[in-house]
Amino acid sequence: MSAYLTILGFNSAIPTVNSSPTAQFLEIDERCFLIDCGEGTQVQLRKAKVRFSKINHIFISHLHGDHCFGLPGLIASFRLLGRETALHVYGPKGIKEMLETIFRITETQRGFEVVYHELEGYTSAKIYEDNRLEVFTIPLNHRVYCNGYLFREKPKERHLNMAEISKYPEIETCDYQNLKSGKDFVLSDGYILKNEVLTTAPSKSVSYAFCSDTRYSEKILQLIEGVDLLYHESTFLHDLKEMADYTGHSTALEAARIAKKARVGKLILGHFSNRYGDLSVFTEEAREVFANTFLPKALEPVKIDL
């Protein structure tokens, strides 16, 4: 099982020649998710050599253009490529009206269903679940209604301790699943073999939290506690803290404080204002508080389960 995050774009507001607005491609346990979809995301996906057909779930944080203006084109391309599989789009209420208006006026007929999951709650909710993975909203504090997303593997099965198990001929192969799921084994004489003797701890479950765009908000700490990787926006450096508050963004120092207080494994910053040329100033500021901080590298997959 592997988990990779490929950041497709991370600049704020205006696309430039060398950088793209927010979009990320996340692959966990062979599940693929697109997070945000700024203009040009479909080209970034091509550069990252992501097969479009792998994308069945798209999570949009908020309805500012730099996070969603790539959606109409991506969905139109899905159609042109003959897609038939349903596409699930998660995002703030309004996303359906916007996309369906565009598709009606541009006569974008679709050969597949777009299933909208419109969000309007202000408390965290589980919005996706399969046998291995769950996705939760992380209510953020931006100028407009905005959610981050928490992707978390469910607890995995315990590993069989065959050295111990082989001592008990009564334990058969058909019992292994119960052992993996944590159950004790009762011998025919009534003696209870404790599960922790017959198995060892499961592999660690991977977790990733995407938090953009947002002001500094300690309300998210409990939700993102201990995640392996946190992407937290840092549009400004802390000397522009007032500007950050006013525009609904965070500073690098604040992102680092969140990472530290939530005891995350690793922090990646992003969504930098175009006013900054050399981005190393962001990690310099953040590492004073949280050492394991990194700049994003577009199109370079980052392994999440280190």
Place this chain on the structure above:
Amino acid sequence: MSAYLTILGFNSAIPTVNSSPTAQFLEIDERCFLIDCGEGTQVQLRKAKVRFSKINHIFISHLHGDHCFGLPGLIASFRLLGRETALHVYGPKGIKEMLETIFRITETQRGFEVVYHELEGYTSAKIYEDNRLEVFTIPLNHRVYCNGYLFREKPKERHLNMAEISKYPEIETCDYQNLKSGKDFVLSDGYILKNEVLTTAPSKSVSYAFCSDTRYSEKILQLIEGVDLLYHESTFLHDLKEMADYTGHSTALEAARIAKKARVGKLILGHFSNRYGDLSVFTEEAREVFANTFLPKALEPVKIDL
């Protein structure tokens, strides 16, 4: 006075890593026009080093995504860059509803006015005029309502023939403007000096016709007769003529026939289907009929008044 066309993108349907959907930047007599605006156009404009503030008029041929999905992002960027000047958008009826729905839902507040010029006519109409230039629609034949655009400099002033004029002391400087505009001069004895003696022919007026997307249509011939430069789509080669008709497109051979029949100066092809790798097959086919045919070169300005 100079006239340059910069093709920003010319591929059809799906943006790829190396090519962009339709968009062109036209500069005539210091007037600047954007024609079509596929996804990613704002980045192409940056690559072409076009100052965004030069663009006050945008002409959209039709409401298929590969010709208009770059508009919301471009207009949002105008706002972020502090634009105050009104922006004129010309395009099929529906463009206003689409853009205003997007701006409402994405809360794209604007500090400038967007003036919509919605088109629904099926005969050519003059839609722009200033003291030097006129723009006309070219009704095209596509799957959906679609217009090409004809940009034409007005007839220029005649040049003064000073060698002749100096023979007549009665002609004063204040009479020059009348002469330039073609009027004869009446001497005090009643003798009429013919204008063609006192002036020479004006410089040639430049004209450019943009025709995409369209089936082969001889109805446009009269409108584009003698233009200096014609951009005509050729999505397919002629062996796929049926496919072209079915999808509302032209072949390279057909584009060349139009160029020849309309006696244009130069033909540039575009909007090629992604099925073609080496594009030289398009000029090979077209040059059999119209020799002065060229492939587009993205971001390289083409002088129109040769």
